[in-house]
Amino acid sequence: MRICLVGLGAVGQGFLRAVQMKGEYLRERYGLDIRFTGVADSSGALHDPDGLDIRGILEHKKRAGLGSYPSGYEGMTGDELLDEAEYDCLVEATPTNIEDGEPGRSLVLKAMGEGKHVVTSNKGHLALFYSELMEAASEAGVEFMFEASVGGAMPIINLARETLASCTIESVIGILNGTTNFILSRMASEGSSYRQALIEAQELGIAETNPAQDVEGTDAACKAVIIANSILGRPCTLRDVRVEGITGITQGAIELAAQEGYLIKLIAEISGDRLEVGPRLVRMGSPYAVDGTLNMATLRTDLAGEVTAVGRGAGSLETASAMLTDTITIWRKSGGR
């Protein structure tokens, strides 16, 4: 299987590492031999129909962008790479852009238009243009998979569609953002203020320098939109979500909740008539009381009752694991074993 990878941040690099680590496993277990025939980051790209040197790329990337790689084309964009590279599947790991979904949206549509399968970890295009992307995939007759876009290594999209295939999912309620869960957990366990906990998260690399997308609830809202469309079959976009972040949560509120046996969590609720993200009280000891950067989601179903999944919501290798599972699924569906 020839893969073109666009986007070489933490998740893109994690995907390269994951394939490197699991090469033998993939060949033995699934008869799947992955060859990277094109890779691009924001500084340039490289391609080779015979397969690129993953180890060399990962080594180089520690110091500089692909534009300065010996056989690299400086300034070549992902879009240009798709014209040059020979590939079967695009793995798209460009940053989430909630203004217009670019460059992810154009890359995904271009690859589909050329009859290629797509795996993505990006939330922006999905949260803004879900229906358009699905129609393009369906018209082109290609697979389009996006488990990694919601909750990193927490299984949810494929869990609902495959592992719970007999069930109708009535609602999904969960913690879909690890950064805010870390901040709220620290405020509860250490008595920190919101400001202190945020700074700690930034120092640990859990929160970004500009934490707005996380702490204002936008990141969780994007994931809620993807869940609503893909699991509940409810057409919607980011504009339809009622969003409230955690910036207004005080230490006093958290203490008051604790006295009554509750925690404050940033909860997303997606059902037939609800699509919202906001702080809520959850009972200590309930499945919603998970700590740290963990994500969780409870799926209410008609046959199986409530099913809950818990996993790491972020992380380079963790998120890459979901993309690699999607890649394996595409390989199996297109005739691999």
Next chain:
Amino acid sequence: MRICLVGLGAVGQGFLRAVQMKGEYLRERYGLDIRFTGVADSSGALHDPDGLDIRGILEHKKRAGLGSYPSGYEGMTGDELLDEAEYDCLVEATPTNIEDGEPGRSLVLKAMGEGKHVVTSNKGHLALFYSELMEAASEAGVEFMFEASVGGAMPIINLARETLASCTIESVIGILNGTTNFILSRMASEGSSYRQALIEAQELGIAETNPAQDVEGTDAACKAVIIANSILGRPCTLRDVRVEGITGITQGAIELAAQEGYLIKLIAEISGDRLEVGPRLVRMGSPYAVDGTLNMATLRTDLAGEVTAVGRGAGSLETASAMLTDTITIWRKSGGR
């Protein structure tokens, strides 16, 4: 898809009800039209290549066995039914027998020998003869699926194999028996003695009149064996499990644990060098601290870190939902959409 259903206890009846409830959903979503061409219980069997009347069977079963059904054959066994019925897939829901795995083992092998797919909820034959059954399925080139045999509606087998296909599973630690979890939860929350909590569980239909398989840990041990074989690829049988039940747990021990922030749970641990079921201390607030009849399992993986699934470990419709998902998977693999 023509199904022959053998075993019409709570799970078998749940399967009939689930297919009845979801008939339109299955046709619309998967193009799958399920027809029951044979059904057997311990009193008799009936068959019809054009499909049996599910509603009539469920109504009759409330009052009496299939032997007395108008078009039924009194005394016809499941084995005899397989000779008579025309079917594509055997759904085997006979009771778990940990002595010799019968009648499940013979039924499953017979169906496979005739080139039929098999879905089972039974643990006995899997815990005793896992390798033999897998080889038979492989030789016959048929699908053999058993999600329902471990943890009812808690996804685990398919979760590990499909949803976490990119990962190597290093260990599984979990609560695999709902009855004992209910008893231990009541002892902790109500201060009941073991004896009181067991009687309450029996009155609620959660524990059987003879609760030995649950409270002595055998049921959880069977599930541990199935997980070891199917998820960790570790060949073993029931005889290889170190098992300790909960009959020796006192109210005093539970109180002592609680004072230190711990709960006592019946935990199964399956890894490369461990295969055991026994009471353990778990921290309050950890994923292992689930209440009531819930089951849970944490899978430690190489790429995705720890992934936890929580769901109802028993229940007629809940367990049937796992069998129906397996049926859908077989349908999709054999060319359905």
